[in-house]
Amino acid sequence: MAGSGPGPSSSSSSSFCSNSLPLQRLPEPLLALLSDSLDRAPPGKGWRELAQVAGSQAGLRLRLSSQELEQCSLQVLEPEGSPSRSLLQLMGERGCTVLELTELLQALKHTEALQYLNPPSIKIVLEPESLTAVSGQTVKLSCWAAGYPLLHYQWFKGDKMVPHGNSPELIFNQVSVDDAGFYICRVNSDFSYGFSQWARLDVSEGCGACHGGKSVAVECSEEDLSCLGEPDLTEEQSTERQYAVDKVALLMGNMSYRNHPKLKAPLVDVYELTNLLRQLDFKVVSVLDLTEPEMRNAVNEFLLLLDKGVYGLLYYAGHGYENYGNSFMVPIDAPNPYRAANCLCVQNILRRMQEKQTGLNVFLLDMCRKRNEYDNTILVLDALKVTANIVFGYATCQGAEAFEIQQSGLSNGIFVKFLKERLLEDKKITVLLDGVAEDMGKCHLTKGKQALEIRSSLSEKRALTDPIQQTVTSAEALARNLQWAKAHELPESMCLQFNCGVQIQLGFAAEFSNVMIVYTRIIKKPPEITVCNAYVTDFPLDLDVDPKEANKGTPEETGSYLLSKDLPKHCLYTRICSLQKLKEDLTFTVYLHYEYDGVDEVVDERKVVNIGKPLIAKLRIHQGFGKNSCLQHCCVSSGPCFTQSSDAGPAVYHPSHPNHHPHSYAGFPQPNSAHPEGISHPATCHCDMTPNRLMAWQTTWPYSFSSNQGNMPVETTDEQESDFSGNFRLS
Template sequence: MAIPDPSLLVMDVSYSIFRSLMMRLQEDNAWRVVAENFKIFRPVDIWEFAHCTSQSPSEKLIFELHERGCTVGHLCIVLRQCQLFEALSLLTQPERLEITVHPGDGTDGDILVTLDGELNLKCEATGLPPPKYQWYHENEELFEQTSNTLVIQNFSFDEEGLYYCCVTQDGDPPTEVFTSSVNAKIRPEPPIIWKEPRAQEVCRVGSDVIFTCEASAHPPPHYQWFRDNTPLSGQNNYRLTIQGVTQSDQGEYKCSVENEAGEVFSRLSELVIYEEPEDGDNDTYRYTASEKVALLIGNDVYENMGRLNTPSNDVISVATILHQIGFKVIALHNLTLTEMRNAIKEFCNLLSRGVYGVFYFVGHGFEISGDKFMLPVDAPDPTRYLRRDSLCERELIYKAQKKNPQLLLVLLDMCLKTPDQESNPIIHKEKALMYPWVPRRNLLIGYATTNNLSAYEVDTEENGVYATHLQRHLADDLPVEEVMKRVRSSIESENSSASKQQIPCAFVTVARRFRLTDPIRGDPDVAKAYERITTVSVDTTQIAFENIRKFANMTCMPHRGWLHNSLDINLTGLESFNVKFLVMCQNLKLCAERHNGDLLLTVFNLQKTKMPVVITIELCDPRDQVNSILMDNSMLDLHYPLISSADLWRPIILDTDHSELWDDSIEDVSPDYDNFMIDLES
């Protein structure tokens, strides 16, 4: 096809060139770009081109340019400015293909791309007819990668390697030129440790111990274990196993994780080794626990059953004794089944090899087919409740024994009567879940009573029968089996009708003479986890009422000193006001009373809150008992105090293998205001 003379008017070119030019200008409305770049047409003119019925828009444009004396050379200038090279190649001489920008130009060496990031390569070339592009990776043509830029998102290891572009130009013969290659690699990422070794490992002489440190990095990291800052020869795996430990292995261990991008160290892990007595277990040898932890649950306010008088008192009494002999105690009262399961989950998180664990439940319970069941406060009435509405002792032991504690003492202070078959026939037909816990020589279960008998509380006594005698002997410096024998003997010797009708019993697999009074080494991991769910974090101990320039002093503690799902807030300095408390959570319950001018506010059901506990304190004029005229208010932000941070309310799905999954599909209910008001005369 002959190239037209640049001096020709645009409609004087050959018919074949004219038709080809019209087709090029019609593509993607290129004619509109040309019309706007000539800067001689008004918007209304361009609108008329688009809506012309006798000609296509491109034909109408060329006709108007022809009428204004536009030459082929002038049109070529505008087409080049608009980068419409396909149309331009019809009207001007071919230009040699030349690559002006190679992929990777301006980079020094390899191109580094973040894992899952974006690779962006560019190639630019000039020539007429216009260049065409095809990208390659490791000599393999990349499908549909035919623009002058190559973008690969979510860059992965499989996409590392050499990239280049083949640039071609139509002609007779066609021209083909290759760019230089560039090597794209995943950017080295320094190690990030995602599984640290435990802060402390406790084991006896001759046993095996395993330290684990796992990290993510690119390229894959090199591991090196150290003991007391000395590298251990040949220990270059993420897992360090020491078989048959001796006293010489005791010390502080850590792991170095390194690649070309950097180096990090794991935290220190202390290996503590103890020896068994040479002549076996004897009366004088003392074991040492890595930690001692206890979970105490007392249910007394039942929704569908009779209220009990002493469980909260019993929990507080047992908590006090256990605390005195070094236990980290979690004490809770009035829990639903979901809350009990989640509380046990928190308890088991504190258990590990070397830990002494104590679980105490006091409340309603029953026995059926040899299994003992603890009843939560939301259980149906005795004619309708089923095994699945309660917590089986086997479920507790199954979960706790998976953590292999040094000692597990379970105390069940509840009735063990079998549900009446006539009034509740369904429970006798119900298929029970099985919890095949692994037997270990570490378990002692103490029952307040035996099969088909009741456990008693006496109206005139502060504690139930079993708890009364536990208080007397739990702190005895004796092996735990001997302690429980003393509890049983103490109840038998008591001269009361309740004691004579209650026959405690026990199940024992403990083989060593562990004492609840044994010393503790201390485990920082356990201490940190325990503190998270048993402390109150407040920003201030003084509450300001700025409008009336009044301050109130505040102290916070678990209810009655021990119950971690209720909070006592003591306020002083508000003797002259009627006080109103409001909290934005419908599940929290408030109770307030005066003690010698001081105000004691108790917040119950902390385990149910799904939001930070924020209490509004309103001071009202005591002279107006009718209208409660507001004088000032202040906000008290308690964050997530005590057990509220553990989300005990979160629904649990029991899997077929007895593993537990939190059900995140349950939406939070909309909060309502719950309030309590106390005036000066109360």
């Protein structure tokens, strides 16, 4: 229903007056108000003084003769006559504009008349809120506005005017299912107008069952009626500990917008929440800077992790908006202006989560919720199921913005700044969020600007700290673990042996599910080599790798401020972003420059390294859901391989699953003559994994599926002690 509605898409107030508008084209009610104000003005501010100032400031064009002034004054003898109205008519006939009249009134300091020409904009101070009601209840939608002079209200349902809906409160004494729909209120004065936010009214049939549009009574026995007033016998059980079948989370942070202001806080917010949720045994997929199709495909992969009784949590930080009760997350490639078709609707994702019969659905939206005036699309979505397990934590109220705060050079969103202090508390999730809201309310930086809004239908004492309890390891659970583990597989660290005798350590660390750090250092150098430098380069164009920020001496120089304390020291670091865009195996080149003692000539060697598809690249979300992403997607190679070609060509490495290499030292593979020469390729995927095969495959999968260990991916590959602190620099 794009473009529909009772008025323009913008909710801002609008004046009917234009500075270049001739006076005779002003609305009659406004001319009447101006004339009355000038007629009863105190001495020095009346119509005669206006005529005098007009003649002196505007020149001959607006100078009135004594006969014309007398004609104006004689208007007092007429029943409806007005000297000021006659004067304004003469000035208008001579081309006087609203701007000129404004300047003349300013010279007279006639504030009342100036207010009529430039009325204050109408400001909606209380927006109507979406409501859910039962048929027969009394329901009230409220809209209050501030403005000048007298304000008039008119409610609309969709694009149709509501009869008798001309007051700030729209009251339904006995609401019915026919009253359900989207409502909006128009507020106007004589010269300007404004629209409220849309509010959605949902009405159910109450105790009766819906049949043919009417309510049908449900027959009850006396025994049924006698139980209505008695306490629930299971109430005592409600205080017992709840359990989750599994816990999974998708954390998305968008910062590097192409057509909109860039953000900083999502980097730190997503990283800190990832670490906290992993402590609570959540399987976490964390991604930064996704386009619209990438966001949709990431959500599809997230939905594959859900199942009956699973706790699902989705956190989003970035640009967003809320229209007509629906929240929209904005991808980094969204056009300017963007509309619903360019964004992801949160309520639609929730509906798909409900289809999985999840035990708990938590949405944490760290984004603005102002109305998008460029988008008048009303999404007509099916009503959500009454699952009593939904919790929304909005970082800010409807119609308001969300703020970032900088500390020590890094930024946090206000919401996460306070959320991270409480996230590990063993409390019902709604109680935990209430505490966050109270903490935010005490923050002087955003008091009155940003407040946490919590919406919940939770009927059980569910907490993020609830333990995971799986009585039977089902095929679905195994597939879920496989799907998650695929997004967290890092390449094994390796030792590269060059012909000159130099050995290079190559390691990897995950900053996010789509951001990886490659770190390199020289661990062995023959004594006859005096100068030795190495660096990595030639990364695929799909990836976001800035050559100017590669091979740096500190992680911070690459743009990675979060892993500094966890990475090995004395290395060169390169940050690789946007791994979700990787279409083929990740291949890059390690270059080695060195000099022998007494020889000025610089010698070069290079090796090409293939590390497969690391982290989220294995999910291939760039291709779209249903093509190469499958819950029963099995890509299992026969074993790890470390192969080297003949001397005529470069060494090519094809690491497989993160099994420990049979010939490794501290987790780093070493060259071994037992490995055959040539290039080994990973096994192809046929997507033919069945539930029975998954059950049988459990014993061969290298990860533990227990709730204690299966949720923690390897963040960095093992570090090998070196016997040489080599000289690494960017060449």
